[in-house]
Amino acid sequence: MFTRLCQRRLIPGLNRHFSISSLRQEAPPPNLRSSFASVQPRKLGPSAPKPPAPELPTPGWFRYSPWSDKFQGSHKTRVLLQALLYALVIAQATNYVDSTLFFKPSKSEEAAPKYATPSQLKTAIEKLRQTFPESGRVDTNPDAVKTAGSSENSYHPSSAHSVIVRPQSTEDVVKVVNIAREFKVPVTAYSGATSLEGHFSGYPSGSICLDLSGMDKILHINEDDSDLVCQAGTRWEDINQTLKAKGIPLFFPLDPGPGATIGGMVGTGCSGTNAVRYGTAKAEWFLNLTVVLPTGEVIKTRRRSRKSSAGWDATKLFIGAEGTLGIVTEATLRLAPALPTKVAMAQFPDVRQAVSAVQEILNTSYGPHVQCVELLDDNMMEAINKAGLVDQAYPVQDTLFFKIQGDEAAIDLTSKTIKTIVKKHGSSKFKFAATADEAENLWQNRKYALMSTLAAHPDSRCWTTDVCVPVSRLPQLVLETKKDLSETGLNSTIVGHVGDGNFHALILFRDDEELEKVNQAVHRIVHRALAMDGTCTGEHGVGVGKKEYLSQELGPGTIALMKQVKKAVDPDNIMNPGKLYPD
Ligand SMILES: Cc1cc2nc3c(=O)[nH]c(=O)nc-3n(C[C@H](O)[C@H](O)[C@H](O)COP(=O)(O)OP(=O)(O)OC[C@H]3O[C@@H](n4cnc5c(N)ncnc54)[C@H](O)[C@@H]3O)c2cc1C
Numbered sequence: 001m002f003t004r005l006c007q008r009r010l011i012p013g014l015n016r017h018f019s020i021s022s023l024r025q026e027a028p029p030p031n032l033r034s035s036f037a038s039v040q041p042r043k044l045g046p047s048a049p050k051p052p053a054p055e056l057p058t059p060g061w062f063r064y065s066p067w068s069d070k071f072q073g074s075h076k077t078r079v080l081l082q083a084l085l086y087a088l089v090i091a092q093a094t095n096y097v098d099s100t101l102f103f104k105p106s107k108s109e110e111a112a113p114k115y116a117t118p119s120q121l122k123t124a125i126e127k128l129r130q131t132f133p134e135s136g137r138v139d140t141n142p143d144a145v146k147t148a149g150s151s152e153n154s155y156h157p158s159s160a161h162s163v164i165v166r167p168q169s170t171e172d173v174v175k176v177v178n179i180a181r182e183f184k185v186p187v188t189a190y191s192g193a194t195s196l197e198g199h200f201s202g203y204p205s206g207s208i209c210l211d212l213s214g215m216d217k218i219l220h221i222n223e224d225d226s227d228l229v230c231q232a233g234t235r236w237e238d239i240n241q242t243l244k245a246k247g248i249p250l251f252f253p254l255d256p257g258p259g260a261t262i263g264g265m266v267g268t269g270c271s272g273t274n275a276v277r278y279g280t281a282k283a284e285w286f287l288n289l290t291v292v293l294p295t296g297e298v299i300k301t302r303r304r305s306r307k308s309s310a311g312w313d314a315t316k317l318f319i320g321a322e323g324t325l326g327i328v329t330e331a332t333l334r335l336a337p338a339l340p341t342k343v344a345m346a347q348f349p350d351v352r353q354a355v356s357a358v359q360e361i362l363n364t365s366y367g368p369h370v371q372c373v374e375l376l377d378d379n380m381m382e383a384i385n386k387a388g389l390v391d392q393a394y395p396v397q398d399t400l401f402f403k404i405q406g407d408e409a410a411i412d413l414t415s416k417t418i419k420t421i422v423k424k425h426g427s428s429k430f431k432f433a434a435t436a437d438e439a440e441n442l443w444q445n446r447k448y449a450l451m452s453t454l455a456a457h458p459d460s461r462c463w464t465t466d467v468c469v470p471v472s473r474l475p476q477l478v479l480e481t482k483k484d485l486s487e488t489g490l491n492s493t494i495v496g497h498v499g500d501g502n503f504h505a506l507i508l509f510r511d512d513e514e515l516e517k518v519n520q521a522v523h524r525i526v527h528r529a530l531a532m533d534g535t536c537t538g539e540h541g542v543g544v545g546k547k548e549y550l551s552q553e554l555g556p557g558t559i560a561l562m563k564q565v566k567k568a569v570d571p572d573n574i575m576n577p578g579k580l581y582p583d
Contacts, residue, residue: 116183121206124183125163128208131175132165139164148190148209149202153450155463155515156198156544161188161209168214170290170298170329177327178296180208180574188576189323191233191264194257196464197543199268199322203577210327212263219330223248226335227287227304232263232328239333250335253278254285256539258447263328268541269320273372273446276362276499277405278336280539281319289315290330294570304332317565322541323576325569339405341371343439344415346422346430347397351377351482351494354398355475357425358498364421366414371403373499374446377482380453380493380506384445387455391441395429400498401446449495453506457491460508463515465522467529468502468538477532478503481525488517502538542580550582 063070066081073081116124128138139145140163150158162185167173180187186203191212193200202209215231218239222228230239237259239252254265255272264270266289271280278285288302301314318325348354358373376384376399385393400422404414419430433439445452454462469477478494485492485505496503505525507518526536526549536542536549551559563581566573 114184115203115205116185118206120183121162121185124179124185124208127179127183128163128165128176131179132172137166139166145202145209148193148200148211149207151193151195151198151200153194153196153462153464154198154201154543154545155461155519156201158198158201158544159204159207161202162206164190164209164211166211166214170292173210173212173292173327173329174296174298176208176210177292177294181294181296181572184572184574186574186577187327189263189267189327191261192235192257192259193264194260195264195268195543196257196540197537197545199541199543199579200576201544201578212327212329213261215329216261218242221246221248222304223250225304225306226250226337227306227332228252228335229304229330229332230262231330232266233261235259235261236265243335243338249338251338252285252333253336254281255447262331262333266319266328266331267322268539270541271497271500271502271539273374273403273497275497275502275539276373277368277371282316285334286315286319287332287334289318289328289332291318291326291328293326294572294575298329299326306334320541322543322580324566324580325575327575340407340411341403341405341439342411342415343433343442344402344404344418344431345433345442346400346402346418346427347395348400348422348425348427349397350426350479351375351398352475352479353426354400355478355496355498357422357427358400358474359471360425361418361421362499364417366410366417369404369406369410369414370418370499371405372401372497374401375399375478375494375496375498375503376401376446376449377478377494379491380449380495383449383456383493384452387452389445389448389452389455400427401442403443446495449493449504450506453493453508457508460491460510463507463509463518463522464504464540465507465525466502466504466538466540467525467534467536468500469529469532469534471499471501473532473534474498474501474503477528477534480528481505484524485521488521490514490517490521497538500538501534544579547580547582550580 063072065071066073066078066085071078125138125140132138144164145162146160148164149160165176167176177187186207187210188200188202188207189210189212190200200209212233215233216235216238218228218230218234220229221243228239236252236254236256243250253274254270255274256265256268256270260270265281266286269281287304287306288300290298290300292298301318302308318328354375361367361373362370378396378398381394381399382396384390385396402418404411404418406414415432422430433442450462450464454460478496482494485507491508493506494503495506507521509515509518526546530536530549530553536546536553542550559582566581
């Protein structure tokens with residue numbers, strides 16, 4: 001095609017010199033200036049042959065053209081240059097044809113999911129009603145769908161859902177997922193609704209809220225195997241109460257927010273105060289999961305055996321996936337022996353000394369007897385006193401709460417070790433809870449830190465954020481954060497699972513101006529943690545709120561891998577879109 005263009009003189013000057021061999025045989029060109037000047041005008045008769053067109057003077061740059069007879073390079077250079085230029089022209093032409101005839105969407109257009117139109121959404125809801133005709137199973141009450149799409153503990157942008165569906169079994173979930181897939185309606189799993197980063201918000205173009213809180217049955221307790229099978233909507237507190245009530249000396253050690261359920265705990269990859277001794281949801285507390293995939297297929301990630309090396313761990317794929325890869329409907333949980341515990345507290349002149357003591361304690365041979373170590377800063381202790389939740393006010397100082405477990409001798413020796421170490425780090429006070437009731441109360445105060453913080457500041461709302469760093473960096477992180485927060489002029493409290501390097505800042509605000517200050521402060525806390533080789537979230541998960549930090553934390557390769565997995569499992573992106581993966 002290129003040769004033809006030259007022959008038709010569409011690319012002037014090229015055809016003449018296309019053949020290299022003819023170029024070489026050509027006589028040297030006459031002096032163009034003088035021959036042009038010597039041309040005389042002639043009168044021509046009708047049959048007279050046309051005179052040759054006068055040759056135009058050759059511009060100087062022609063000597064750089066590999067098709068020009070003025071080209072000064074070697075024969076080899078001429079051939080190479082010509083080949084290169086032909087290749088460039090062909091590539092450009094191919095690109096042009098490709099982009100005009102075969103339209104490709106831009107990256108953002110490619111990423112934009114195509115969801116149900118309003119009329120398709122209406123048809124999908126109608127089909128859900130026909131599938132679940134019983135009262136209360138399909139709910140479009142405007143207040144209910146709005147409440148289900150937002151959380152009073154999260155200040156990220158949120159949308160109401162279009163409909164709430166309340167399944168009772170795995171088969172029900174399959175039916176909902178099939179309808180969601182057929183009409184391309186996003187579907188968000190929802191159960192305890194205690195997550196803090198906008199995890200269960202609705203999708204702006206319409207979405208189904210799959211409320212699994214009614215699937216809350218414990219199906220089997222296998223005491224001899226120390227495991228238990230339950231539905232995804234079961235609360236962790238109900239599991240432990242049931243085991244206690246039945247006299248079974250076992251417990252499930254993951255303890256996130258009050259009211260959290262197994263499905264949501266898998267979703268956020270949670271942990272809690274017990275993590276220092278028992279690890280997080282990413283340890284092997286979930287032996288297997290029953291999951292409804294976006295295709296509607298039901299899988300079991302593993303069997304019930306305590307361990308398995310049969311391939312990679314499919315269970316883990318769903319832990320921390322925030323409902324973006326499938327809906328968990330049942331789980332087999334591993335249980336731990338319930339051991340006698342005692343609660344103690346130690347108070348410190350400053351937060352850095354308190355946190356520094358922790359690692360030294362955990363590294364002694366009595367470290368494994370420490371079930372929990374929690375930091376409550378001076379502001380938190382003041383909030384507990386102010387909230388009026390305790391009979392006797394605590395001294396307002398940075399405080400460590402310990403749960404020590406084991407038999408009497410182990411508890412005694414561990415306590416002595418702790419007492420010696422905290423004293424070395426400046427603690428003036430180390431005290432055991434005198435009675436089981438006092439111990440219970442002490443611990444409740446820690447678990448209800450958010451409620452105490454709010455109760456102490458009734459005119460405020462509270463933003464809770466969590467970060468985690470290598471434990472040795474925690475004293476510096478907490479100290480810098482406390483200084484930063486006090487400079488903002490905002491009220492705040494700090495609580496932390498300090499044995500893991502994890503802490504939460506609970507920052508209060510009263511209006512939009514203060515909310516913006518909180519937003520900025522959270523941003524600074526996250527960047528401080530990332531700079532210390534930490535993570536933007538130790539246990540609360542990503543949701544909407546921490547998406548923007550994930551690329552910096554994990555790097556482009558890991559993010560690309562996560563997105564590839566998501567695309568392979570959920571090609572229509574119907575499972576909880578807009579959460580977890582950076583935009
Ligand atoms: C006062 C308070 C204290 C807290 N303390 C802690 C703490 O110490 N440690 C901690 O880790 N967290 C803590 N949290 C956060 C929260 O309790 C956890 O994130 C918890 O794991 C959420 O469980 P949930 O049942 O409430 O889930 P939800 O909020 O209902 O959902 C969480 C996520 O999981 C998904 N999901 C829900 N069910 C399923 C399912 N069946 N299948 C697939 N995905 C599903 C949802 O779509 C969503 O993305 C606290 C929260 C509060 C309010």
